[in-house]
Amino acid sequence: xxxxxxxxxxxxxxxxxxxxxxxxxxxxxxxxxxxxxxxxxxxxxxxxxxxxxxxxxxxxxxxxxxxxxxxxxxxxxxxxxxxxxxxxxxxxxxxxxxxxxxxxxxxxxxxxxxxxxxxxxxxxxxxxxxxxxxxxxxxxxxxxxxxxxxxxxxxxxxxxxxxxxxxxxxxxxxxxxxxxxxxxxxxxxxxxxxxxxxxxxxxxxxxxxxxxxxxxxxxxxxxxxxxxxxxxxxxxxxxxxxxxxxxxxxxxxxxxxxxxxxxxxxxxxxxxxxxxxxxxxxxxxxxxxxxxxxxxxxxxxxxxxxxxxxxxxxxxxxxxxxxxxxxxxxxxxxxxxxxxxxxxxxxxxxxxxxxxxxxxxxxxxxxxxxxxxxxxxxxxxxxxxxxxxxxxxxxxxxxxxxxxxxxxxxxxxxxxxxxxxxxxxxxxxxxxxxxxxxxxxxxxxxxxxxxxxxxxxxxxxxxxxxxxxxxxxxxxxxxxxxxxxxxxxxxxxxxxxxxxxxxxxxxxxxxxxxxxxxxxxxxxxxxxxxxxxxxxxxxxxxxxxxxxxxxxxxxxxxxxxxxxxxxxxxxxxxxxxxxxxxx
Ligand code: AMP
Numbered sequence: 001x002x003x004x005x006x007x008x009x010x011x012x013x014x015x016x017x018x019x020x021x022x023x024x025x026x027x028x029x030x031x032x033x034x035x036x037x038x039x040x041x042x043x044x045x046x047x048x049x050x051x052x053x054x055x056x057x058x059x060x061x062x063x064x065x066x067x068x069x070x071x072x073x074x075x076x077x078x079x080x081x082x083x084x085x086x087x088x089x090x091x092x093x094x095x096x097x098x099x100x101x102x103x104x105x106x107x108x109x110x111x112x113x114x115x116x117x118x119x120x121x122x123x124x125x126x127x128x129x130x131x132x133x134x135x136x137x138x139x140x141x142x143x144x145x146x147x148x149x150x151x152x153x154x155x156x157x158x159x160x161x162x163x164x165x166x167x168x169x170x171x172x173x174x175x176x177x178x179x180x181x182x183x184x185x186x187x188x189x190x191x192x193x194x195x196x197x198x199x200x201x202x203x204x205x206x207x208x209x210x211x212x213x214x215x216x217x218x219x220x221x222x223x224x225x226x227x228x229x230x231x232x233x234x235x236x237x238x239x240x241x242x243x244x245x246x247x248x249x250x251x252x253x254x255x256x257x258x259x260x261x262x263x264x265x266x267x268x269x270x271x272x273x274x275x276x277x278x279x280x281x282x283x284x285x286x287x288x289x290x291x292x293x294x295x296x297x298x299x300x301x302x303x304x305x306x307x308x309x310x311x312x313x314x315x316x317x318x319x320x321x322x323x324x325x326x327x328x329x330x331x332x333x334x335x336x337x338x339x340x341x342x343x344x345x346x347x348x349x350x351x352x353x354x355x356x357x358x359x360x361x362x363x364x365x366x367x368x369x370x371x372x373x374x375x376x377x378x379x380x381x382x383x384x385x386x387x388x389x390x391x392x393x394x395x396x397x398x399x400x401x402x403x404x405x406x407x408x409x410x411x412x413x414x415x416x417x418x419x420x421x422x423x424x425x426x427x428x429x430x431x432x433x434x435x436x437x438x439x440x441x442x443x444x445x446x447x448x449x450x451x452x453x454x455x456x457x458x459x460x461x462x463x464x465x466x467x468x469x470x471x472x473x474x475x476x477x478x479x480x481x482x483x484x485x486x487x488x489x490x491x492x493x494x495x496x497x498x499x500x501x502x503x504x505x506x507x508x509x510x511x512x513x514x515x516x517x518x519x520x521x522x523x524x525x526x527x528x529x530x531x532x533x534x535x536x537x538x539x540x541x542x543x544x545x546x547x548x549x550x551x552x553x554x555x556x557x558x559x560x561x562x563x564x565x566x567x568x569x570x571x572x573x574x575x576x577x578x579x580x581x582x583x
Pocket of ligand 1: 270342366367369390465476
């Protein structure tokens with residue numbers, strides 16, 4: 001009889017009772033170290049995410065269990081067991097080790113959701129490296145900024161994406177090897193002279209590899225995240241994050257060993273690694289990777305075909321599904337779905353109500369961010385869902401609402417959402433930016449950048465960002481990044497960027513642009529500028545709306561007053577913003 005690798009219980013005896021029944025009870029006297037024993041650890045006491053996600057299931061006799069079902073965008077399907085994942089990740093670990101990757105060296109991956117991405121991800125961790133997956137829809141500039149800042153020495157990509165960023169690669173001198181995955185020879189292009197072929201390297205590599213004994217404090221994964229000022233910052237996570245990713249997979253996503261799990265997030269964003277890889281696989285769950293983008297029909301087909309039981313998605317996607325209506329839901333058998341969760345933006349109450357009608361269950365909102373590395377606050381399976389609330393902090397997490405002086409506010413008051421430091425998946429640095437990292441900690445709290453409220457019963461309610469960062473379709477966009485791209489256009493002299501409300505994406509990026517004297521502000525120019533930015537950044541980040549303006553409102557020190565732009569845009573009295581900081 002098969003055994004659950006974690007609880008060691010025979011699987012047939014495992015129930016689908018919620019993994020977390022009473023949060024307050026579970027939180028009593030809880031210490032994160034209590035969870036340590038649920039992971040396996042390395043023989044000498046080290047901790048490696050790849051071992052916990054893959055190899056240990058083989059050790060526990062589940063080598064033949066399906067780890068990954070890959071559904072390609074052209075209808076292809078590939079299935080990998082935990083044993084096969086172990087072999088593939090070992091091969092990649094050998095490849096990068098032979099190429100000279102040392103402990104802590106960075107491997108950046110710029111790929112679509114192909115199986116090879118996942119092999120390279122965990123193989124890099126096995127080799128002691130740090131892995132940075134990049135969103136494949138990025139244009140050249142975000143890729144350049146991240147490669148330059150991280151000093152990545154190995155860059156793994158695929159032909160059409162390599163082509164997209166060919167112009168910036170010479171500006172990234174730290175890259176020693178460019179490796180190209182040409183899956184099933186989808187591309188007929190030859191490799192550039194200096195590039196290496198993934199397929200050839202993997203063919204020659206051994207299936208055996210002795211995992212580098214990383215400690216729980218060693219760096220493992222980097223994700224860049226946008227702030228109000230400057231370029232995106234690389235939030236660095238440690239192997240220790242596995243503890244919380246495993247625990248929240250159980251508690252907040254209610255993963256059981258026999259689940260079929262579908263996370264719609266891309267690995268270029270933190271949800272795509274913490275919950276697209278770590279949470280399901282540390283829990284030994286079969287993980288469905290769907291290569292295609294959003295499509296109501298394809299998503300429902302996929303859930304129906306593979307009998308998905310747990311589905312983790314995002315509010316923008318849910319609103320798009322709502323727009324697609326009831327018909328596609330009716331045309332599919334979605335009865336396998338046992339638990340649905342959502343993250344990334346506020347989940348509006350209508351979406352929760354709609355979920356109840358369509359799927360006969362609530363959609364469970366939860367809250368976290370790149371820096372927290374894992375879910376912090378959740379509506380979990382057994383709790384009463386309050387539509388519009390992001391739930392309660394999970395066991396081991398203390399969250400508070402603070403005033404402007406960072407003092408705790410009572411329930412019912414709006415303030416800064418903060419977390420008591422010391423959780424296992426807490427980021428440990430912004431790469432090369434300790435000043436910014438330190439600025440996030442005030443009076444013993446980590447300040448999240450969000451505004452929220454807590455009600456009398458301890459449920460948290462998101463109110464908005466406390467800075468100028470824009471959340472469009474669940475992606476954080478730093479206005480500075482977009483403004484910098486805009487002013488590179490030869491006719492633009494200055495630009496200010498804000499988020500404006502949108503029914504589907506919550507916010508979309510709107511740019512205000514002042515042009516060079518004498519330039520005619522035509523529709524053709526507007527389109528040209530928007531196209532220009534889209535090719536530099538990505539469609540996800542580029543402005544959806546643009547307005548010409550004579551000159552931008554600025555503070556005395558010359559900084560653009562984005563909040564004034566926003567107040568004007570939203571028709572708020574300008575007096576309302578008179579108290580805004582002059583910075
Ligand atoms: P990221 O670091 O890109 O994952 O974005 C994290 C940010 O997304 C948070 O700081 C929030 O502003 C927003 N966010 C994430 N989850 C939620 C949620 N459940 N409700 C409201 N906002 C959320």
